[in-house]
Amino acid sequence: MDPAAASKAPALDPIQLVLGASGVVLVVLSLLAVASVLVWLIWFLKTAQLGRLRSAERNFELEAETAERAKDLIAMAFKHKDAPGARVVVELSKRHHQRGLSSELLSAVAKRALATEQQRVTSLMPTLSSIAAASPFVGLFGTVWGIMQAFLRIGVEKSASLPVVAPAIGEALIATAVGLVAAIPATIAYNYVDKRIADLLEEVTSSSEAWVEVLVADPADGGQALHAQAAYGHQRR
Numbered sequence: 001m002d003p004a005a006a007s008k009a010p011a012l013d014p015i016q017l018v019l020g021a022s023g024v025v026l027v028v029l030s031l032l033a034v035a036s037v038l039v040w041l042i043w044f045l046k047t048a049q050l051g052r053l054r055s056a057e058r059n060f061e062l063e064a065e066t067a068e069r070a071k072d073l074i075a076m077a078f079k080h081k082d083a084p085g086a087r088v089v090v091e092l093s094k095r096h097h098q099r100g101l102s103s104e105l106l107s108a109v110a111k112r113a114l115a116t117e118q119q120r121v122t123s124l125m126p127t128l129s130s131i132a133a134a135s136p137f138v139g140l141f142g143t144v145w146g147i148m149q150a151f152l153r154i155g156v157e158k159s160a161s162l163p164v165v166a167p168a169i170g171e172a173l174i175a176t177a178v179g180l181v182a183a184i185p186a187t188i189a190y191n192y193v194d195k196r197i198a199d200l201l202e203e204v205t206s207s208s209e210a211w212v213e214v215l216v217a218d219p220a221d222g223g224q225a226l227h228a229q230a231a232y233g234h235q236r237r
Contacts, residue, residue, distance in 0.1 A: 023149075025171045028142035029178055035131045035138075036182040042124045043189040050196050053121065056083035057200065061207055064089075070218035073211060084121070085204045088113040089211055103216045110208040117204065121197050125190065132186035139179015146172025 060080035067073040077089035091113040092106055150169050 024145045025142045025149075025175055028138055028145070028175050032135060032138060032142075032175075032178045032182045035135055036178075036185070039128065039131055039182060039186045039189060042128050043185070043193065046124060046128075046189075046193045050121070050193070050200065052082075053084060054196075054200055056080060057085050057204065059083070060086045061203075064207070064211070067214065070215045073214050084117040084200065085207055085211075087117060088204065088208050091116075092211060092215055103212055106212045106215060107209075110212055114201065114205055114208065118197075118201055121200065125194065125197075128186055128190045128193070132183055132190055135179045135183035135186065136176075137179075139176045139182075142175025142179070143172040146170075146175060 060076065060083035063076045063080070064073055064085070067076060073089060074093045077086040077093065080086040081090065088110055092109055095106060095109050146169065150172070
């Protein structure tokens with residue numbers, strides 16, 4: 001190959017390929033661009049949320065370790081209501097005044113509260129998963145459409161020369177590339193965030209067993225939870 005000719009070969013410019021797209025391929029690229037922005041936005045929001053929840057949970061559990069009485073544990077839960085574990089204890093406290101309270105009943109309440117916390121902390125995760133799964137196929141659709149356009153141009157121009165098919169093929173291939181640009185970070189973000197969510201929920205689940213035992217071992221009077229909440233409100237004032 002002539003070195004002079006090689007030096008004059010046009011450089012790959014993805015931005016120009018995107019800006020030069022038209023029709024269905026342009027719509028596909030626009031959708032993938034929005035999906036890519038959503039991936040980074042969701043990743044940032046979930047990372048910030050989990051960092052805040054882990055910090056609140058750590059502070060609550062450090063104080064909860066010193067609680068020997070049910071009323072102390074409940075008071076700490078109202079003090080740290082931003083922590084997932086504290087919200088579980090608050091739900092447990094609503095049943096704590098019942099007569100003949102059993103660990104089985106409180107465990108069932110704890111499981112229901114944990115399910116609520118799981119729903120809260122996994123918000124936006126289905127969107128991230130959907131982007132990771134669907135983006136390559138959306139990009140592939142744009143690729144197929146672009147190749148179809150290339151064949152149509154061949155039929156119209158009666159020629160398969162590079163100037164005839166290159167624009168359509170360029171649009172087709174850039175659609176696949178942008179699909180991967182959206183899907184790869186989405187997959188990484190989903191796995192990263194999902195692991196942190198699983199770790200947080202596992203910690204709360206393990207601790208909830210100890211909280212149930214504390215509440216069962218120390219039966220309360222009917223208004224203990226309300227007294228704890230009132231005491232916490234008085235301290236804040």
